[in-house]
Amino acid sequence: MKKEILYQKIARTIAWQIKNGVWKVGEKLPSLRTISNENGVSLNTAIQAYYELEKDGFIASRPKSGYVVNYKPQRLSAPATTQPSIKFPGKEDEGLIDEVYHSIEDTSITRFSLGIPEDVLLPIAKLNKELIKAMGSLPGNGTRYEDPQGNIRLRKDIARFAYSWNGNLTEEDLVTTTGVTNSISLALSVIARKGDTIAVESPVYFGILQLANSLGLRVLELPTNPVTGIDPDALKKVLPQINLCLLISNFSNPLGSCMPDEHKKAIVNMLAERDIPLIEDDLYGDVFFGNSRPRPCKAFDERGLVLWCGSVSKTLAPGYRVGWIAPGKFKDAIIRQKHIHLISTPTLNQEVVARFMENDRYENHLRKLRHELHANSLHFAQSIIDYFPEDTKIVTPQGGFMLWVELDKRIDTTTLYYKAMQQKISIAPGRMFTLQDQYKNCMRLSYGQRWSPFIEERLMLLGDIIRKSF
Known part of the structure; x- marks a missing residue:
C-alpha cells in the first residue's frame, strides 16, 4: 500500500506540473534513476509512476531516449470529419500553388x-x-542505363524492408521510379482513361489533383476523418460511380490521418469485389511515432489490384528522386510505360540509396528522424495552444510531417498567406488541397524543420497575424 501511495503521489505531482506548463509538450523528462534519487524511492516505484503517467496520456516513452511530455490540453480540439462537395467538374487553384512554391530556394523564408x-x-x-563509392563500383562509373525495372540491389533492399509490415514482396514485384509522384503518374497512365472517375480523400495532396486533372479524370472527394482517414461507408456508397481509387493510407498529406487496419482491409476487399484498382501512396508510412510501422493497404491485397507506391523523398534525400512501385498485376504495363517515358531511372542515385539502406543504417537514421519529428509535432501543438486563437482546431498526428489547422471561419488562409509572407512566413492554404470551394479557413503546417527558439518565434508571429485578421 505504501509503495502504491508513493508512485501515485509522484505521478500526481508531475501531472500537475505538466498541466501548469512547468514541463512543456515535447520536452524530455528526468530519467527514471533521477526520479528515484530525487524522491528517495526505489527504481521500481519510479517506473510505476511513469507507467501511470503514460497510461493517462501525459507522457510517452521513446526507445533509447527516455520519456517526453505528450499532454494535449482539452481545449485543443480536432476538426470534424470533412464533408466535401460531391460535384463535377472541379479545378485546382494553380495560381495559388505556384505562388506558395515559387522561389523555393529563398532561405530567408520560414517555410x-x-x-x-x-x-x-x-x-x-x-x-x-x-556516392563516391557507387561511382567507383558501378559499370561505367554510374553513367550507363539501368534495367527498365530498376536497380536490382535497391529492389532487394526495399523488399527486405517491407518485412516490417509483413509485406510478401520480392525484388521481382518492384519497379523503381523517380519519386512517388512518378510512381502515381505511371500507375494512372496504365489504369485510368480520360473521363474515368477517381475517388480520393478530402482534403488531399494538391499534386494528386493536378495529375488527375491533367489526365482528364473526374475527381470524387470523399469524407475523411482527421484521425482514421477515409470513411469506408462513404466509399461503399459511390463504388458504382468510380473506376479507380487513390489513397494516402498512412499519415495522409495534408490531414495526417492514419487508417486502422480493419478499414484498410475492408476497403481493399470492397474494391476487389468490383475489380477496382487502388493506387496507394505510402510515402509517409516509415515516419511513425508509435511502436511499429502501420501496415499499408497492400498488406491485404490478394488479387494484385493495389499499386503500392513509396519513396525516400521524405526520409532520406528529397532531391535524389528515388521511389518505387509494387504494381501487382499491372507490373508489365508499368515497366512498359516507364521505358516509354523515362527509359531508365538515375543509376547513381538508386545505387547510393541501396547502399545506405543496408546494414541497418537506414533504420537507425529513421529512428532518429522519427524521434525528432515527433518532438517537433508536440512543440508545434504547444505553440499553437500558446499563441493561436482559442478556437483553433488541429490534428496532432501519430506520424508524418503535417499539421492540419482549422481556424475561425472568418479567416481566409489565402489572404493569411499573403499577410504572413510580408513577414517571410510561408504556409499552405487549405484551398490548395481540394477542387471545390472549401477549406478556406484551414491550412497545412509542416514541422520538418529542427525545433529552435527561432521557429517558436515565427509561430508566435504567425499567431499574432491570425489574431489581427479578425
Whole structure:
C-alpha cells in the first residue's frame, strides 16, 4: 500500500506540473534513476509512476531516449470529419500553388508550407561517401542505363524492408521510379482513361489533383476523418460511380490521418469485389511515432489490384528522386510505360540509396528522424495552444510531417498567406488541397524543420497575424 501511495503521489505531482506548463509538450523528462534519487524511492516505484503517467496520456516513452511530455490540453480540439462537395467538374487553384512554391530556394523564408525534412535532419555526409563509392563500383562509373525495372540491389533492399509490415514482396514485384509522384503518374497512365472517375480523400495532396486533372479524370472527394482517414461507408456508397481509387493510407498529406487496419482491409476487399484498382501512396508510412510501422493497404491485397507506391523523398534525400512501385498485376504495363517515358531511372542515385539502406543504417537514421519529428509535432501543438486563437482546431498526428489547422471561419488562409509572407512566413492554404470551394479557413503546417527558439518565434508571429485578421 505504501509503495502504491508513493508512485501515485509522484505521478500526481508531475501531472500537475505538466498541466501548469512547468514541463512543456515535447520536452524530455528526468530519467527514471533521477526520479528515484530525487524522491528517495526505489527504481521500481519510479517506473510505476511513469507507467501511470503514460497510461493517462501525459507522457510517452521513446526507445533509447527516455520519456517526453505528450499532454494535449482539452481545449485543443480536432476538426470534424470533412464533408466535401460531391460535384463535377472541379479545378485546382494553380495560381495559388505556384505562388506558395515559387522561389523555393529563398532561405530567408520560414517555410511551414514545405513538407520535407530540413537538411540538418538528413545524413548528407554519409550519402556523399556512398556516392563516391557507387561511382567507383558501378559499370561505367554510374553513367550507363539501368534495367527498365530498376536497380536490382535497391529492389532487394526495399523488399527486405517491407518485412516490417509483413509485406510478401520480392525484388521481382518492384519497379523503381523517380519519386512517388512518378510512381502515381505511371500507375494512372496504365489504369485510368480520360473521363474515368477517381475517388480520393478530402482534403488531399494538391499534386494528386493536378495529375488527375491533367489526365482528364473526374475527381470524387470523399469524407475523411482527421484521425482514421477515409470513411469506408462513404466509399461503399459511390463504388458504382468510380473506376479507380487513390489513397494516402498512412499519415495522409495534408490531414495526417492514419487508417486502422480493419478499414484498410475492408476497403481493399470492397474494391476487389468490383475489380477496382487502388493506387496507394505510402510515402509517409516509415515516419511513425508509435511502436511499429502501420501496415499499408497492400498488406491485404490478394488479387494484385493495389499499386503500392513509396519513396525516400521524405526520409532520406528529397532531391535524389528515388521511389518505387509494387504494381501487382499491372507490373508489365508499368515497366512498359516507364521505358516509354523515362527509359531508365538515375543509376547513381538508386545505387547510393541501396547502399545506405543496408546494414541497418537506414533504420537507425529513421529512428532518429522519427524521434525528432515527433518532438517537433508536440512543440508545434504547444505553440499553437500558446499563441493561436482559442478556437483553433488541429490534428496532432501519430506520424508524418503535417499539421492540419482549422481556424475561425472568418479567416481566409489565402489572404493569411499573403499577410504572413510580408513577414517571410510561408504556409499552405487549405484551398490548395481540394477542387471545390472549401477549406478556406484551414491550412497545412509542416514541422520538418529542427525545433529552435527561432521557429517558436515565427509561430508566435504567425499567431499574432491570425489574431489581427479578425
